Amino acid sequence: PGVVMFGLGIDADLSAQIRVSINANQLFFADTAVLEAARNQGDIRRRIGADLSMSITYRPFTSQNVILRLTGSMLVPQQGYKDLYGSDDYPYSMFANLILAY
Numbered sequence: 001p002g003v004v005m006f007g008l009g010i011d012a013d014l015s016a017q018i019r020v021s022i023n024a025n026q027l028f029f030a031d032t033a034v035l036e037a038a039r040n041q042g043d044i045r046r047r048i049g050a051d052l053s054m055s056i057t058y059r060p061f062t063s064q065n066v067i068l069r070l071t072g073s074m075l076v077p078q079q080g081y082k083d084l085y086g087s088d089d090y091p092y093s094m095f096a097n098l099i100l101a102y
Contacts, residue, residue: 003030018058022053044083071094
């Protein structure tokens with residue numbers, strides 16, 4: 001069905017060691033006919049929801065030798081998502097990664 005995405009984002013270097021990235025995207029289905037046929041379900045609306053995310057990157061030695069990144073994201077569901085999943089839950093994801101190089 002394809003997904004259309006409109007978004008805004010910002011990367012802010014708070015110091016030489018810390019960067020914050022914030023993104024907000026609005027997601028839409030390009031065409032719901034394929035979904036409706038595959039799921040044998042009518043009237044799936046196009047609006048999926050708003051995808052919000054934030055990431056903090058920490059480089060303690062101001063080099064690429066040690067990098068710690070913490071990221072969290074969530075979907076604020078709208079009618080298309082609710083039509084498919086019948087839920088008002090806010091799906092989210094959180095993760096961290098550490099890169100060590102010498």
